[in-house]
Amino acid sequence: MNIVIFGPPGAGKGTQSNYIANKFQLHKLSTGDLLRKEIKDQTKLGNEISSIINSGNLVSDQIVSDLIEKYISNPIYKSRLIFDGYPRNLSQAKNLNSLLTKCDQKIDIVLKLSVSLKTIKKRISERKNLEKRADDNEVIAVKRYQMYEKNINPIVDFYKETNLLKVVNGETSISKISDEISRLIEGIKG
Numbered sequence: 001m002n003i004v005i006f007g008p009p010g011a012g013k014g015t016q017s018n019y020i021a022n023k024f025q026l027h028k029l030s031t032g033d034l035l036r037k038e039i040k041d042q043t044k045l046g047n048e049i050s051s052i053i054n055s056g057n058l059v060s061d062q063i064v065s066d067l068i069e070k071y072i073s074n075p076i077y078k079s080r081l082i083f084d085g086y087p088r089n090l091s092q093a094k095n096l097n098s099l100l101t102k103c104d105q106k107i108d109i110v111l112k113l114s115v116s117l118k119t120i121k122k123r124i125s126e127r128k129n130l131e132k133r134a135d136d137n138e139v140i141a142v143k144r145y146q147m148y149e150k151n152i153n154p155i156v157d158f159y160k161e162t163n164l165l166k167v168v169n170g171e172t173s174i175s176k177i178s179d180e181i182s183r184l185i186e187g188i189k190g
Helices: 013-024 031-040 044-054 061-072 090-102 117-131 138-161 174-189
Strands: 003-006 027-030 081-084 109-114 165-169
Touching: 003 013, 003 138, 013 027, 013 081, 013 109, 013 174, 027 031, 027 061, 031 044, 031 061, 031 081, 044 061, 061 081, 061 090, 090 138, 109 174, 117 138, 138 165, 165 174
Parallel strands: 003 081, 003 109, 027 081, 109 165
Antiparallel strands: none
C-alpha cells in the first residue's frame, strides 16, 4: 500500500505519517526530512536547499523527484510508502504517478489534512519552541501556506478524478485525526 498525505506546512502531516507508518508497517518518505538531511550533511545540494527554504520558497521539482526516485525504485520499500507532503503541485503528482508506474506500483489513497491559517500559525509557534526548526517562523509559515493554497487545487482535482482523495479535518485533536485516518485506510484494505 502506498499513501499520499498532504496539507499546509504545520498541518500535522509528520505526526500523522509517523502514526500511519507504525500502525500499517509502512516507510515514511518525507520530502522535508530528505531535504533537511541534505542540509544537515552539508552537501552542496544541502546548502542550495537551505538557502531556498530559509527564504520561504520551495525547492525545485527536479531536486525532490531525484530524491524520491531513490526510494520508489528500492525493492525494500515496494508498495510500503507513505508520501508525507509530496506531491506539492500537479507536475509532482503526475511525476509521482510516472515513477510509481515505472516501478509497478500505484497510490492506494490520498489524505488531505484540511487546516486553517489561524491554526497553522498557532502550531508553527508551538513547534518552533519544541523542535527549533529554522523554517518555523510566522512570516515564512504564512508565505508557505499561501504558496500551498495557490498550488493545491489542481492536485485536489487530479486525485478527485481517480477517486483516491479523502479530506480529513485537521483541526481536531491528534488522536481524533489518527482515528479517522485509520478508518479510511482500513476501509480500502478491507
